Amino acid sequence: xxxxxxxxxFYVACADDDQIAIYSTAELTLxxxxxxxxxxxxxxxxxxxxxxxxxxxxxxTASVYDVESGEFLTDYETGEEPEGVQVTADGRLVFVASExxxxxxxxxxxxxEVVADILVDTRPRRFALTPDQTELWVSAxxxxxxxxxxxxxxxxVGDILFTPTGLRREQVTPVDIVMTAxxxxxxxxxxxxxxxxxxxxxxxxxxxxxxxxxxxxxxxLSADESRLFVANGLSDDLTVINTQSLEAITSxxxxxxxxxxxxxxx
Amino acid sequence: MIIKCLALALFVxxxxxxxxxxxxxxxxxxxxxxxxxxxxGYTGLSLRDRKRPIDGARLAxxxxxxxxxxxxxxxxxxxxxxPDGSDMLAAATDLANDGVFAILLDLPAQDMDSVIASPYKxxxxxxxxxxxxxxxxxxxxxxxxxxxxSRAMLTDALxxxxxxxxxxxxxxxxxxxxxxxxxxxxxxxxxxxxxxRIVGDREFxxxxxxRQRDLNNILLMTRQESYDVVWxxxxxxxxxxxxxxxxxxxxxVVGAEGLIARAWHWTWERNGAPQLNQRFRRLANRDxxxxxxxxxxxxxxxxSAIAASKAITPQAVGDELRSADLSVDLYKGVRGxxxxxxxxxxxxxxxxxHNAVIASAPLDGFEHHADRLDTLGFDQPETDCxxxx
Numbered sequence: 001x002x003x004x005x006x007x008x009x010f011y012v013a014c015a016d017d018d019q020i021a022i023y024s025t026a027e028l029t030l031x032x033x034x035x036x037x038x039x040x041x042x043x044x045x046x047x048x049x050x051x052x053x054x055x056x057x058x059x060x061t062a063s064v065y066d067v068e069s070g071e072f073l074t075d076y077e078t079g080e081e082p083e084g085v086q087v088t089a090d091g092r093l094v095f096v097a098s099e100x101x102x103x104x105x106x107x108x109x110x111x112x113e114v115v116a117d118i119l120v121d122t123r124p125r126r127f128a129l130t131p132d133q134t135e136l137w138v139s140a141x142x143x144x145x146x147x148x149x150x151x152x153x154x155x156x157v158g159d160i161l162f163t164p165t166g167l168r169r170e171q172v173t174p175v176d177i178v179m180t181a182x183x184x185x186x187x188x189x190x191x192x193x194x195x196x197x198x199x200x201x202x203x204x205x206x207x208x209x210x211x212x213x214x215x216x217x218x219x220x221l222s223a224d225e226s227r228l229f230v231a232n233g234l235s236d237d238l239t240v241i242n243t244q245s246l247e248a249i250t251s252x253x254x255x256x257x258x259x260x261x262x263x264x265x266x
Numbered sequence: 267m268i269i270k271c272l273a274l275a276l277f278v279x280x281x282x283x284x285x286x287x288x289x290x291x292x293x294x295x296x297x298x299x300x301x302x303x304x305x306x307g308y309t310g311l312s313l314r315d316r317k318r319p320i321d322g323a324r325l326a327x328x329x330x331x332x333x334x335x336x337x338x339x340x341x342x343x344x345x346x347x348x349p350d351g352s353d354m355l356a357a358a359t360d361l362a363n364d365g366v367f368a369i370l371l372d373l374p375a376q377d378m379d380s381v382i383a384s385p386y387k388x389x390x391x392x393x394x395x396x397x398x399x400x401x402x403x404x405x406x407x408x409x410x411x412x413x414x415x416s417r418a419m420l421t422d423a424l425x426x427x428x429x430x431x432x433x434x435x436x437x438x439x440x441x442x443x444x445x446x447x448x449x450x451x452x453x454x455x456x457x458x459x460x461x462x463r464i465v466g467d468r469e470f471x472x473x474x475x476x477r478q479r480d481l482n483n484i485l486l487m488t489r490q491e492s493y494d495v496v497w498x499x500x501x502x503x504x505x506x507x508x509x510x511x512x513x514x515x516x517x518x519v520v521g522a523e524g525l526i527a528r529a530w531h532w533t534w535e536r537n538g539a540p541q542l543n544q545r546f547r548r549l550a551n552r553d554x555x556x557x558x559x560x561x562x563x564x565x566x567x568x569x570s571a572i573a574a575s576k577a578i579t580p581q582a583v584g585d586e587l588r589s590a591d592l593s594v595d596l597y598k599g600v601r602g603x604x605x606x607x608x609x610x611x612x613x614x615x616x617x618x619x620h621n622a623v624i625a626s627a628p629l630d631g632f633e634h635h636a637d638r639l640d641t642l643g644f645d646q647p648e649t650d651c652x653x654x655x
Contacts, residue, residue: 058544060332079332081541099538100595101333102573117336119573122593122601123538142595168638170600192599 001262004067005049010262011067013040015057020065025264034070037063042126044085044094046109053094053107055082062096062107076114079103084138086127088151097124097138104138106154116154120147128177128186130201139174139188146174146188148204162190162197164209176219176260178228185243187228189216196230198246208246212239220261231258286340287578291327291565292361293320294354294381295347295372301395305502313503319394320345321550322558323370326565329545337573343565355380362388367580368568370394370561382407389580390587392564395557399452402608402643403650411587411609413567414560417452419643420527423615423627424497424520425456426641430629433494433518438467439487439509445501453497453521465491472505489514498522524619527627530559531618537599563596563611567604570594598626600639608651612639 002011009031012021020034020043034052041057051073052065062082063075079101086095094107097120104124106116121140124147128137135157136149148158162172173191179201180186186199190209196216198208213232220229221243228241232251238258239251295318304312320343327343334341344366348357354377361369368390371378375396382391382401388409393401397417401410428434436457440446450467457464468488471481479486482505488496496513498521500506510519518524532543532553546554546562554562570593571586572578586592587604594602598614605612615627628634632641640646 057541077332080329080545081538098332100329100541101336102595103333103336117332119333119336122570122595142599142601143593170638173599 001260002043002045002052003262005045007264007266011043011045011052013037013043013054015039015041020052020054022067032070034065034067036072037065041083042085044087046087047089047091053085053087053096055085055096057081057083060098062094062105074112076105076107078105078114079117084124084126086129086136088129089133093151095127095136095138097127099123099125099141102140104136104149118149118154118156120149120156121145121159125175126177128179130179131181131183137177137179137186139177141173141175141191144169144172144174146177146199158204160188160199160204160206162188162193162206162209164190164193164195164197167193175217178219178221180221180225187219187221189219189230191215191217194232196228196241210241210246210248212241212248213237213251218258218260220263222263223265229261229263231261233257233259286338289334289339289341289572289578290364290366291323291341291343291568292366292369293323293343293345293347293372293561294358294361294369295320295345296352296354296374296377297347297349299372299374301374307504313507317550317552317555317558318347318372319555319557319561320372321546322394322554322561322563323565325546325549326562326569328549330565330569333569333573337578339572339578341565341569355384358384358388358391359386362386365580367572367583368392368564370564372561379405382410384409390568390584394560394564398448399644402610404652406608406651406653408653409584411564411567411604411611413563413611414557415529415613415615416610416643417449418455419610419613419615421449421452421456422459422642423527423617424525425453425460425462426627426629426632427525427617427625428462428495428520429460430625430631434462435465435492435494436462436497437488437491437493437495438464438497438499439470439506440467440499441470441472441502441505443501446499449499449501453499465493470500470505472502484509484512485514493517495520498524525617525624526619527615527617529556529613529615530554531616531623533618533621534598534616534623537597538595539597542597563594563602563613566596567592567594567602567611605640605646607646607649608644610643612637614639615642 022031038056039058040054043054052067060080061075064073079098081099084097096105104118108115121143123142125139125141138147146160150157172193174188176189188197195209212230214234217233218231230239237251237253240249302316305314358381370392391409393412440450473482496519498506500522506522571583575583575586592603596602616623617625628638628641634641
């Protein structure tokens with residue numbers, strides 16, 4: 001899910017229906033659909049506010065659509081099961097993670113081609129860019145780590161291993177990553193570990209682990225960053241964390257198998 | 267980890283300046299293999315519909331295309347389905363001399379035995395078919411790795427579930443097939459391992475002769491003891507399909523019918539499995555079976571080893587396959603790698619009905635000092651494989 005550039009609309013990828021549904025944020029009504037988008041899994045909105053770059057999970061491609069006209073613009077070949085999509089703030093590069101191929105593909109939108117394939121650890125899922133755009137963080141779900149790529153050189157420069165007490169390595173399956181706007185802190189949903197890791201970005205060290213619900217996947221920070229919301233895929237609820245005290249305040253039952261979160265609080 | 271990652275990071279420009287290295291994987295099978303024949307019962311119906319699992323291997327090679335491009339490697343699957351009477355050992359030796367990186371063995375036991383006993387240096391040989399424990403034990407071989415689970419892993423998985431559910435009194439029914447005899451021993455071992463009590467063990471015969479009612483009358487066979495569950499051992503399947511709902515007590519049947527332990531299930535919903543099942547369906551036009559998954563996993567493991575290997579040679583990649591750091595995505599939620607005492611791929615086992623997975627072993631609560639996956643099958647202290655690994 002994503003807001004439009006002015007947040008008046010939001011977009012939802014409907015993989016089983018091969019379409020992107022567009023809703024009014026204020027009215028929560030369906031406005032229109034972009035149809036014939038092959039199995040859209042994840043997507044990112046280009047800074048120009050017009051282009052949507054979508055990973056097509058079943059087709060090993062990433063495709064670009066005009067969000068106003070619904071027109072298909074172009075696509076790029078990726079490895080199997082592309083998921084995470086991340087556009088740089090200057091709109092020049094798009095990163096796409098291909099889960100099955102353990103690759104991060106780098107698409108140069110101006111050159112209109114894939115310019116690099118970076119081998120990362122097993123099953124890369126989602127991205128976060130540091131606010132200064134120098135580092136790309138990618139979660140490697142099966143490997144249980146977050147890989148860190150230097151954007152300038154497109155090389156792996158580090159990684160973070162998560163070791164919550166009492167859990168085996170295979171029980172830690174990181175998925176979503178969010179960073180604070182000042183780039184000092186990152187939060188990583190650890191999937192099967194049922195926890196969220198709190199990471200100091202500069203030192204790449206884990207400050208704390210916060211226990212949430214079953215299979216923590218999607219994350220979202222409130223606008224003032226005082227609250228972190230966690231979608232727990234296997235307990236059908238949402239956990240709310242106080243980001244100052246790093247404590248879980250409450251968990252709220254939601255619908256079946258919650259996946260991602262969008263907050264209308266600007 | 268970080269050093270390995272730095273060594274692996276590739277920066278590939280899409281101009282053809284990158285030298286492509288060819289990697290060949292061989293698939294060795296027998297053309298008129300009785301294993302794949304229909305198995306008509308006396309009415310002419312066939313209960314068995316085995317398909318050669320080469321489709322699994324083909325899928326993995328196809329899926330590895332992009333990764334191969336990034337590594338500067340082109341992967342080929344060479345299919346060698348040889349006619350009846352062929353010398354498989356000679357064929358395998360020729361493949362080894364041709365520099366193949368691995369051979370997937372889809373051979374009957376006799377041919378399998380001759381190939382793995384080869385006096386020549388072999389590339390990695392993948393067992394994608396035989397569950398017999400002897401290949402992980404006394405008949406293990408240095409080049410042999412197994413992606414299909416062993417019989418012991420399958421019965422351990424079911425035994426863990428029975429223990430977990432507290433259905434500990436087990437009535438065993440088994441047929442006269444040699445595979446049934448092997449499986450009965452494995453079931454007894456699993457029961458002892460997980461504290462189940464086998465309250466009775468009956469052999470059945472496919473017959474209507476009333477003089478043999480002790481061997482063919484399901485009610486009679488199942489009303490003498492008290493039990494929580496019936497564990498059915500029936501490789502052929504003709505008798506066993508009539509057992510559920512026909513036993514004297516209202517009890518569930520597990521083993522060959524009812525709740526069945528498998529390496530893979532077409533409805534597995536977690537760990538990205540639907541994507542794998544859908545890709546397989548598009549390629550092969552049928553559901554992915556355990557053997558298909560085992561062939562797929564063999565190629566998947568090889569590709570992961572190539573990605574991690576320092577040099578792209580059969581030897582270096584073979585060493586990487588056996589490394590404890592190998593990380594293969596099995597689509598069952600764990601990093602797969604091979605046991606260094608018997609070459610068995612560690613993996614969860616799916617316990618399912620015909621249309622759902624009820625549980626995945628190892629079950630919660632079964633612990634191990636090193637790796638919980640090693641609660642299934644032969645652990646290091648128990649192995650009969652005497653190779654110095």
